[in-house]
Amino acid sequence: MYKYDEYDQRIVDERVSQFRDQTRRYLAGEIAEDEFLPLRLQNGLYIQRFAPMLRIAIPYGMLNTRQVRRLSEISRKYDKGYVHFTTRQNVQLNWPLLEQVPDILADLAEVEMHAVQTSGACIRNTTTDQFAGIARDEIVDPRPWCEIIRQWSTFHPEFAFLPRKFKIAVCGSEEDRAATMVHDIGVHAFRNENGNVRFKILAGGGLGRTPMVASVIRESIEPEHLLTYLDAILRVYNRYGRRDNKYKARIKILVKAMTPEVFTEKVESEWEQIKDSASLLPEAEIQRVSQHFIDPEYKGLVDQDFNDLALKAPAGFHSWLKQNVFPHKKSGYCAVTLTLKATGDAPGDVSAEQLDVIADLADQYSLGELRVSHEQNLIFADVEQTALIELWEKLSAVGLATANRGLLTDMICCPGGDFCALANARSIPLAEEIQRKFEDIDYLHDVGELDLNISGCMNACAHHHVGHIGILGVDRKGIEYYQVQVGGSASKEAALGKIIGPSFKREEIPDVLEKILNVYIEQRHEDELFIDTCQRIGITPFKERVYAQAA
Ligand code: HEM
Numbered sequence: 001m002y003k004y005d006e007y008d009q010r011i012v013d014e015r016v017s018q019f020r021d022q023t024r025r026y027l028a029g030e031i032a033e034d035e036f037l038p039l040r041l042q043n044g045l046y047i048q049r050f051a052p053m054l055r056i057a058i059p060y061g062m063l064n065t066r067q068v069r070r071l072s073e074i075s076r077k078y079d080k081g082y083v084h085f086t087t088r089q090n091v092q093l094n095w096p097l098l099e100q101v102p103d104i105l106a107d108l109a110e111v112e113m114h115a116v117q118t119s120g121a122c123i124r125n126t127t128t129d130q131f132a133g134i135a136r137d138e139i140v141d142p143r144p145w146c147e148i149i150r151q152w153s154t155f156h157p158e159f160a161f162l163p164r165k166f167k168i169a170v171c172g173s174e175e176d177r178a179a180t181m182v183h184d185i186g187v188h189a190f191r192n193e194n195g196n197v198r199f200k201i202l203a204g205g206g207l208g209r210t211p212m213v214a215s216v217i218r219e220s221i222e223p224e225h226l227l228t229y230l231d232a233i234l235r236v237y238n239r240y241g242r243r244d245n246k247y248k249a250r251i252k253i254l255v256k257a258m259t260p261e262v263f264t265e266k267v268e269s270e271w272e273q274i275k276d277s278a279s280l281l282p283e284a285e286i287q288r289v290s291q292h293f294i295d296p297e298y299k300g301l302v303d304q305d306f307n308d309l310a311l312k313a314p315a316g317f318h319s320w321l322k323q324n325v326f327p328h329k330k331s332g333y334c335a336v337t338l339t340l341k342a343t344g345d346a347p348g349d350v351s352a353e354q355l356d357v358i359a360d361l362a363d364q365y366s367l368g369e370l371r372v373s374h375e376q377n378l379i380f381a382d383v384e385q386t387a388l389i390e391l392w393e394k395l396s397a398v399g400l401a402t403a404n405r406g407l408l409t410d411m412i413c414c415p416g417g418d419f420c421a422l423a424n425a426r427s428i429p430l431a432e433e434i435q436r437k438f439e440d441i442d443y444l445h446d447v448g449e450l451d452l453n454i455s456g457c458m459n460a461c462a463h464h465h466v467g468h469i470g471i472l473g474v475d476r477k478g479i480e481y482y483q484v485q486v487g488g489s490a491s492k493e494a495a496l497g498k499i500i501g502p503s504f505k506r507e508e509i510p511d512v513l514e515k516i517l518n519v520y521i522e523q524r525h526e527d528e529l530f531i532d533t534c535q536r537i538g539i540t541p542f543k544e545r546v547y548a549q550a551a
């Protein structure tokens with residue numbers, strides 16, 4: 001894991017004291033609301049429905065147990081004893097007091113954490129695969145590149161006031177677990193025929209009001225030019241991006257309006273001017289950062305026979321093993337997902353008590369580190385297979401061993417109308433109603449891998465457009481309704497879901513889902529996943545079933 005050097009630490013400490021003074025002056029009436037707004041946003045602070053909301057960055061999703069314990073302490077001391085993990089490898093506090101935010105930031109700085117650039121029109125936290133560095137299908141470890149991007153983008157003077165927020169995601173494996181296709185820039189690391197690292201660059205993806213899948217801007221760029229090329233894209237965006245209309249300000253609109261071809265030409269000619277500039281990445285710098293991500297001292301272990309392991313274990317272990325345990329590149333090890341989706345808990349929420357247990361278990365079973373995924377889950381990345389039963393028992397005792405990773409109830413869900421001032425509808429109670437209806441784990445396993453994403457408004461914080469099933473909260477004359485779409489995907493072959501028809505009341509949604517699943521179960525070919533059936537048969541059969549029976 002990356003360890004701050006004296007510069008990183010000083011930058012973060014200085015930012016805390018600047019913000020402390022800014023907050024003091026604001027509270028004393030010395031600076032106005034509109035002057036304070038960009039200052040607070042650049043420090044992750046929104047004003048929300050009931051209280052301020054503080055968004056804290058977890059760079060590329062990596063946390064150590066000291067940081068987890070600190071989050072737990074902070075949530076007890078300054079908030080209501082829980083935190084919320086988001087879809088962007090961030091964590092949010094929903095109830096801090098404005099006057100205490102500088103103290104929270106100071107406590108975070110002590111454990112190498114901050115909230116800088118987690119909101120505002122700047123480059124946000126760069127995200128990646130939660131299994132980075134350990135996945136068997138990994139081609140290039142994305143973490144050093146994310147860290148390099150982090151250091152380049154944080155406080156970059158040219159990109160502090162972009163037309164809109166800007167999100168970069170990096171993927172270095174066969175499978176895309178970082179939804180790169182719906183980011184402002186997607187970086188795909190690969191190896192060329194000589195085995196050298198190269199990057200494919202995509203731009204102009206994004207969700208929200210006008211969802212779009214990214215276009216390839218460049219097939220291959222050398223590592224030394226990763227930053228100069230990103231620089232060129234951002235310069236073009238900064239120059240031509242629309243600042244007159246907030247809804248047309250994201251890079252996706254620019255790429256679409258210019259066409260990807262013209263946009264690429266502009267980027268290429270910009271790049272020609274700056275390709276040998278200060279952002280050129282020397283090999284020594286790549287090495288310096290990469291050293292933070294070398295493998296820990298893994299023991300020489302052999303792979304366990306999982307069938308044998310399951311036979312020895314109590315009931316319940318088997319489905320967890322099948323669903324929540326992910327293969328590791330080192331034999332004898334595996335990664336374990338703790339889905340933060342127990343029925344009745346808001347997806348992504350974890351209590352302070354659970355955080356403490358999680359930290360203890362990560363120390364004991366996962367080399368003192370954990371990861372956050374964009375599905376709002378936590379991951380122990382380095383677990384010895386022989387410890388799985390013991391770990392499962394301990395996780396079960398605190399409600400963190402729900403065997404539903406990747407299944408219907410492992411949904412992505414934004415805070416919706418319960419906390420968010422922009423919401424059209426609540427999403428947390430809907431998530432709970434769905435969890436209650438589909439509690440039967442055998443049924444869920446039979447349905448198989450399915451991404452269900454629920455957003456409370458068209459801002460799409462829960463990525464509903466790229467859920468296999470996406471639900472969107474809409475407002476009809478002041479009443480909460482929900483629109484359903486199917487067929488979205490966040491994989492490398494990303495697709496936007498299609499709306500099946502008029503929206504529903506909340507209480508109707510669980511039955512609508514059941515009908516959609518019935519169509520799938522009846523029509524699927526052997527071992528065919530929901531998304532593949534959807535793409536094969538289109539939306540009409542779903543539409544016919546759902547509306548025919550509702551009539
Ligand atoms: C409660 C405070 C929040 C506010 C005020 C907020 C606001 C917004 C807005 C206005 C957009 C639309 C951006 C656009 O179209 O340009 C957006 C998009 C997004 N937000 Fe949030 N959000 C909040 C919470 C969250 C949470 C909790 C998550 C994760 C669960 C999240 C993750 C995202 C993501 C992933 C997008 C995707 C669209 C994109 O930028 O391409 N946000 N948010």
Ligand code: SF4
Pocket residue numbers: 414415416417420421422423424455456457458459460461462
């Ligand atoms: S999707 Fe809408 S309701 Fe949900 S968190 Fe984002 S802005 Fe709020």
